[in-house]
Amino acid sequence: MNYIQQAYKGQRELWMFFLTTFLIAGIFIGNFIYFLIADPADLEMAYEMMKQIPANLSLIMNLLPFAFLLGLLFVLVKYVHQRSLLSLTTTRPKVDFKRILFSFLMITIYTIVTFFIGYSIDSSEIVFQFNPVKFAILFLISILLFPFQIGLEEYLFRGYLMQHIGVLVKNKWFPLIFTSVLFGLAHSANPEVGAVGFWQMMIFYVGTGLLLGIMTLMDEGLELALGFHLGNNLIASLLVTADWTALQTDALFKDMSEPGLGSISEIILPVLLVYPLMLLILSKKYGWTNWKDKLFGKVTEPPKENYKIIE
Numbered sequence: 001m002n003y004i005q006q007a008y009k010g011q012r013e014l015w016m017f018f019l020t021t022f023l024i025a026g027i028f029i030g031n032f033i034y035f036l037i038a039d040p041a042d043l044e045m046a047y048e049m050m051k052q053i054p055a056n057l058s059l060i061m062n063l064l065p066f067a068f069l070l071g072l073l074f075v076l077v078k079y080v081h082q083r084s085l086l087s088l089t090t091t092r093p094k095v096d097f098k099r100i101l102f103s104f105l106m107i108t109i110y111t112i113v114t115f116f117i118g119y120s121i122d123s124s125e126i127v128f129q130f131n132p133v134k135f136a137i138l139f140l141i142s143i144l145l146f147p148f149q150i151g152l153e154e155y156l157f158r159g160y161l162m163q164h165i166g167v168l169v170k171n172k173w174f175p176l177i178f179t180s181v182l183f184g185l186a187h188s189a190n191p192e193v194g195a196v197g198f199w200q201m202m203i204f205y206v207g208t209g210l211l212l213g214i215m216t217l218m219d220e221g222l223e224l225a226l227g228f229h230l231g232n233n234l235i236a237s238l239l240v241t242a243d244w245t246a247l248q249t250d251a252l253f254k255d256m257s258e259p260g261l262g263s264i265s266e267i268i269l270p271v272l273l274v275y276p277l278m279l280l281i282l283s284k285k286y287g288w289t290n291w292k293d294k295l296f297g298k299v300t301e302p303p304k305e306n307y308k309i310i311e
Helices: 004-009 014-037 040-052 055-079 085-089 097-121 132-169 173-186 191-196 198-219 223-238 261-286 291-296
Strands: 126-128 240-242 253-255
Touching: 004 085, 004 132, 014 055, 014 132, 014 173, 055 085, 055 132, 085 132, 097 223, 097 261, 132 173, 132 198, 132 223, 173 198, 173 291, 191 198, 198 223, 198 261, 198 291
Parallel strands: 240 253
Antiparallel strands: 126 253
16 A cells, blocks of 8 residues: 555545644644735734744744644544554554654755855854853754654645545645645745745745655655654754744854845755755665656555554
């Protein structure tokens, strides 16, 4: 059974799908609706109010709801859909933590190396703001709470929604594209969208969603996406912050520059150049083949004897 077919291992009534999606994705739907109807001045005021809250406290307030929602998603999958959490995670007999570690290190090393190359070339607008106490608290918050945040986003978008939408439409390409677009729209209320530009940031967010979705479908599991997303967000929190980004933290460095052409190139170029290279690296390491079927093939119900309702 492939990754999307894992949804056949549980109950799949339509009302279950709508209930789970509404309860778990409500925070993202609410953010998107607010972004659409809110006056730009009100958005700016909300961002400024958030900046008045101590950085570490603000980070806790932002991340704690994800822990609750991830737990609720697991409860709904297990007791409403009557599925194992393993079937939501991977097609393998158990979760492959080596895959999580590899993708985590891949994006972490890339981000750190490219940052310090840029810093060595021009550090005029980058301020080193290391505060041992504040950074230690930030580090503890980040390693404790970011796994819940990225876990919810991956298990919701690349896990639950991709699997159940794939079963509904009977193909793989639509849930891949649809969940990537949803992933982008879910981040539309982030302050960098207003600072850099809606379409530029959507290219980045949707492109990142496509990258993570392709990883998941080609590798038949969430492990690579989980590691990549965690590494990306942890480094974004710990390494460098800026006044115009969603993560206002006591990071090691602060970017004092205004978002402009440089910011746009740093956002779009990874999607067009770095992401395909990372997919190539992963494909060589894990021996990915049959791209056409894994990304665009049909989804069919396996014979009943190949799966059971509760594992």
